[in-house]
Amino acid sequence: MTRDVSGVVTANGVFGILGDTTASSGAVNDFFVMVMRGATLSQHLTVVFINVGSHGPAQSVSYGVIAERMPNAWGEFMFKLYVKPIGFANSCWQIKTDAGDTGLVLEIGS
Numbered sequence: 001m002t003r004d005v006s007g008v009v010t011a012n013g014v015f016g017i018l019g020d021t022t023a024s025s026g027a028v029n030d031f032f033v034m035v036m037r038g039a040t041l042s043q044h045l046t047v048v049f050i051n052v053g054s055h056g057p058a059q060s061v062s063y064g065v066i067a068e069r070m071p072n073a074w075g076e077f078m079f080k081l082y083v084k085p086i087g088f089a090n091s092c093w094q095i096k097t098d099a100g101d102t103g104l105v106l107e108i109g110s
Contacts, residue, residue: 001104006073008035011103015095018072022107025089032081032106033070036099039077043067047079049086049093052105056088083108 001011001021008016018033036045048062063085067077086093089110095102 008073009104012101013037014100015097015102015104016074017104017106018078021104022109023083023087025083025087025108025110028082028084028087030083032083033072034065034079034081034095034102034104035072035074035077036067036079036097037074039067039075039079041067041069041077043077045079046098047081048096049106050096051091052094053090053092056086056091058088061085061093081106 001009003009009021010016014037016035023030045065047065050060065079067079070078087108091108093106095104
């Protein structure tokens with residue numbers, strides 16, 4: 001993963017994270033901001049988080065997200081990925097969607 005010239009963290013230039021890719025396990029009401037080139041208002045994505053470490057009771061977590069308006073460097077819309085479902089201390093989660101593999105990994109600290 002790299003940060004592109006607009007500041008978006010990306011692995012493939014299609015999906016990205018605005019801001020940090022890390023969060024605290026105690027920040028259960030916080031969320032990551034995922035962007036996708038070509039996203040449309042109210043677009044639905046199924047997001048699957050795959051545990052890539054040995055921490056956390058789940059091997060994967062999935063849920064649906066809906067694009068919301070938030071102008072950013074990649075377009076007009078974003079998806080909120082909440083910390084709570086993956087908020088296991090010292091875990092890392094690869095993000096896949098029904099629109100493709102993002103190549104992104106999120107880290108949850110203690």
